[in-house]
Amino acid sequence: xxxxxxxxxxxxxxxxxxxxxxxxxxxxxxxxxxxxxxxxxxxxxxxxxxxxxxxxxxxxxxxxxxxxxxxxxxxxxxxxxxxxxxxxxxxxxxxxxxxxxxxxxxxxxxxxxxxxxxxxxxxxxxxxxxxxxxxxxxxxxxxxxxxxxxxxxxxxxxxxxxxxxxxxxxxxxxxxxxxxxxxxxxxxxxxxxxxxxxxxxxxxxxxxxxxxxxxxxxxxxxxxxxxxxxxxxxxxxxxxxxxxxxxxxxxxxxxxxxxxxxxxxxxxxxxxxxxxxxxxxxxxxxxxxxxxxxxxxxxxxxxxxxxxxxxxxxxxxxxxxxxxxxxxxxxxxxxxxxxxxxxxxxxxxxxxxxxxxxxxxxxxxxxxxxxxxxxxxxxxxxxxxxxxxxxxxxxxxxxxxxxxxxxxxxxxxxxxxxxxxxxxxxxxxxxxxxxxxxxxxxxxxxxxxxxxxxxxxxxxxxxxxxxxxxxxxxxxxxxxxxxxxxxxxxxxxxxxxxxxxxxxxxxxxxxxxxxxxxxxxxxxxxxxxxxxxxxxxxxxxxxxxxxxxxxxxxxxxxxxxxxxxxxxxxxxxxxxxxxxxxxxxxxxxxxxxxxxxxxxxxxxxxxxxxx
Ligand code: G6P
Numbered sequence: 263x264x265x266x267x268x269x270x271x272x273x274x275x276x277x278x279x280x281x282x283x284x285x286x287x288x289x290x291x292x293x294x295x296x297x298x299x300x301x302x303x304x305x306x307x308x309x310x311x312x313x314x315x316x317x318x319x320x321x322x323x324x325x326x327x328x329x330x331x332x333x334x335x336x337x338x339x340x341x342x343x344x345x346x347x348x349x350x351x352x353x354x355x356x357x358x359x360x361x362x363x364x365x366x367x368x369x370x371x372x373x374x375x376x377x378x379x380x381x382x383x384x385x386x387x388x389x390x391x392x393x394x395x396x397x398x399x400x401x402x403x404x405x406x407x408x409x410x411x412x413x414x415x416x417x418x419x420x421x422x423x424x425x426x427x428x429x430x431x432x433x434x435x436x437x438x439x440x441x442x443x444x445x446x447x448x449x450x451x452x453x454x455x456x457x458x459x460x461x462x463x464x465x466x467x468x469x470x471x472x473x474x475x476x477x478x479x480x481x482x483x484x485x486x487x488x489x490x491x492x493x494x495x496x497x498x499x500x501x502x503x504x505x506x507x508x509x510x511x512x513x514x515x516x517x518x519x520x521x522x523x524x525x526x527x528x529x530x531x532x533x534x535x536x537x538x539x540x541x542x543x544x545x546x547x548x549x550x551x552x553x554x555x556x557x558x559x560x561x562x563x564x565x566x567x568x569x570x571x572x573x574x575x576x577x578x579x580x581x582x583x584x585x586x587x588x589x590x591x592x593x594x595x596x597x598x599x600x601x602x603x604x605x606x607x608x609x610x611x612x613x614x615x616x617x618x619x620x621x622x623x624x625x626x627x628x629x630x631x632x633x634x635x636x637x638x639x640x641x642x643x644x645x646x647x648x649x650x651x652x653x654x655x656x657x658x659x660x661x662x663x664x665x666x667x668x669x670x671x672x673x674x675x676x677x678x679x680x681x682x683x684x685x686x687x688x689x690x691x692x693x694x695x696x697x698x699x700x701x702x703x704x705x706x707x708x709x710x711x712x713x714x715x716x717x718x719x720x721x722x723x724x725x726x727x728x729x730x731x732x733x734x735x736x737x738x739x740x741x742x743x744x745x746x747x748x749x750x751x752x753x754x755x756x757x758x759x760x761x762x763x764x765x766x767x768x769x770x771x772x773x774x775x776x777x778x779x780x781x782x783x784x785x786x787x788x789x790x791x792x793x794x795x796x797x798x799x800x801x802x803x804x805x806x807x808x809x810x811x812x813x814x815x816x817x818x819x820x821x822x823x824x825x826x827x828x829x830x831x832x833x834x835x836x837x838x839x840x841x842x843x844x845x846x847x848x849x850x851x852x853x854x855x856x857x858x859x860x861x862x863x864x865x866x867x868x869x870x871x872x873x
Pocket of ligand 1: 621
C-alpha cells in the first residue's frame with residue numbers, strides 16, 4: 263500500500279531512491295515519482311512501474327543531488343494517473359517549493375481543501391496528499407519541521423510522509439501516524455523507508471518512528487519530536503534480515519522462491535518452540551499472560567485475505583485441540599457490528615505485515631471491549647505486534663510476493679502450536695501432544711516432498727489453464743485450504759475461482775459445472791474422506807474435470823478423479839500445512855502459463871494500510 267523511500271546523505275540520491283522503490287514496488291505499482299534537491303527541487307512522475315520513472319531521471323543532471331524523496335503508489339483517492347502520482351507540492355509556481363510523498367489517508371482532506379481554496383490555493387490533483395502539501399505550505403514560515411508539526415496537528419487519518427523544501431535544501435522531514443516508517447541510520451546518511459527491505463542494503467541500524475512523531479534529518483544529525491514538539495529519544499535497533507533474503511537468487515519470481523523456502527521457514531518457525539525433553543510447546547511471547555491465555559473462555563480470530571484463511575483453520579484447531587469456543591471474523595466486519603466481547607476473550611490478530619488497517623482496527627476494538635489481545639504476526643516491530651498484549655512471531659522472513667504463501671504456513675503453524683499449548687492444559691494427554699509435535703516436526707521434510715511434484719503439477723495445469731471458471735472444494739480444516747487455493751488462483755492468474763465447503767456445492771454452485779470445468783478437491787484421508795469421494799462423483803457425473811489432492815498411497819482415488827496430487831499422510835489437524843502446497847504451485851504455474859506478472863498482480867498491494 264504505497265511505498266516511501268527518502269534519502270539524505272553524501273551519495274547520489276537518485277540511484278538509491280530508484281533501488282529502494284524497486285524493492286518497495288510490491289506495496290503498490292500504479293505510479294511512481296521522486297524529487298531530488300539539486301539547486302532547486304527537481305520532480306519526476308510516471309505512470310506504472312518504477313522502470314518508467316528510471317528512464318525519465320537516469321540521464322537528467324537535475325537529479326544529481328544527495329537529498330530526495332520517492333514514492334510508489336497504490337491508488338486510493340484519485341485514479342492512477344501522472345497528475346495524481348506523488349510527490350505533491352504546495353504549488354509548483356507560487357509555493358515554497360515544498361514536495362511531499364505520503365502513504366495513508368488524510369480523512370479530513372475535504373474540509374481542509376475547502377479552507378485552503380478559501381486562502382487562494384490552487385489544486386492540481388484529486389488526492390488527499392496534495393491537501394497536506396498545501397497545508398504545510400500555508401503554515402510555512404521558514405522552518406519546515408515546525409510547519410510539518412503544525413500541519414499534522416490539524417489532520418485526522420493515517421500518514422507516513424517525507425517532505426523536502428527548496429528553501430531549506432539540507433533538511434529532510436519525515437513523520438508517521440498509523441502507516442509504518444523506518445529511519446535507517448548510516449554513516450553521514452539516513453535512509454527512510456516504509457519497510458526495511460529498502461534500507462538493509464545501506465545500513466542495518468534503524469529506528470521505527472512512533473505514531474505522531476516527526477523526525478528532522480540533516481546528513482549527519484537527527485532530532486525526533488512529537489507533533490507537539492516534545493523531544494524524544496528513539497531506540498536504534500539492528501535490522502533482523504539480510505540482503506540475500508530479499509533478492510530473487512536463482513528463482514524467476516519471489517512467489518516461487520517463497521514457496522520453495524517453506525520447508526526452511528517452517529523449521530525456523532517451530533525451532534526452539536518444542537521442548538525436546540518435556541515434549542511441550544514453549545512460547546516466549548505467551549509467558550506474561552499464561553494464566554489468562556490458558557483460562558480463555560472464548561477465542562476470537564481476526565484477519566483478512568490469506569491471513570483470514572489461516573485464522574479459519576485456527577478455529578478448527580482451537581476447538582478440536584483446546585476445546586475452547588472459537589469464532590473467526592473478517593476484521594473489516596468485526597468492528598462495524600456491535601461485537602459482544604465477553605470476559606475471558608482472547609482476540610488473536612493474524613497478519614503477515616502487522617499493518618493491515620482493518621485487522622489493526624479490529625484488534626484495537628476488541629481490546630477496547632476488554633479482550634486480551636494477541637498477535638500472530640510476521641513483521642517484527644509492526645504496529646499490530648506492538649499494540650497487542652502478547653504474541654508469537656511467525657519467523658518466516660520477509661515475504662515480497664504479493665500473493666502470500668510462506669506467511670500462511672507460518673500463521674497455521676503458530677496457531678497450531680498455540681492451540682496445542684492451551685490444549686495440553688485442558689484436554690490433551692502428554693502422549694497426544696507428543697505425537698502431534700513429532701508429526702509437526704516432520705512437516706518441513708514433507709513439504710519438500712510435495713514440492714518435488716512441481717513438474718507434474720505444471721503438466722496438469724497446462725491441461726486446464728484455458729478454463730476461466732474453477733471451483734475449489736474441501737471439508738473440515740481443508741475447507742479454508744480450498745478458499746486459499748481459489749484466492750491464490752484468482753489473485754495472480756485472474757481466473758475466476760470460488761472456494762467452498764465440499765458439501766455446499768450441491769446448494770447452488772453445482773449448476774456451474776459443465777464439461778471440463780476444473781474442480782479442485784482436497785480429498786485426503788480423514789474423518790470425511792468417504793463424503794468427499796461422494797462430492798467428487800457428483801462433479802464427475804456432470805462432466806467436471808476433477809483434480810484431487812489426496813493422501814500418498816491412496817490409489818483408490820484415481821477411480822474418482824482426472825488428476826491427482828499426493829501429499830504425505832499426517833494427522834488431520836496438520837493436513838492444511840501440506841494440502842495448500844500443490845494449490846500454491848498450481849496457481850503459480852497457471853499465472854506463468856497465462857503470462858501474468860506473478861509478483862505484482864494488477865490492482866493488488868501487499869499490505870493494505872487503508873480500510
Ligand atoms: C492483502 C494481501 C494478501 C494478504 C492480506 C492480509 O490483501 O494481498 O496477500 O493476505 O492483505 O495481509 P496481512 O499482512 O494482514 O497478512
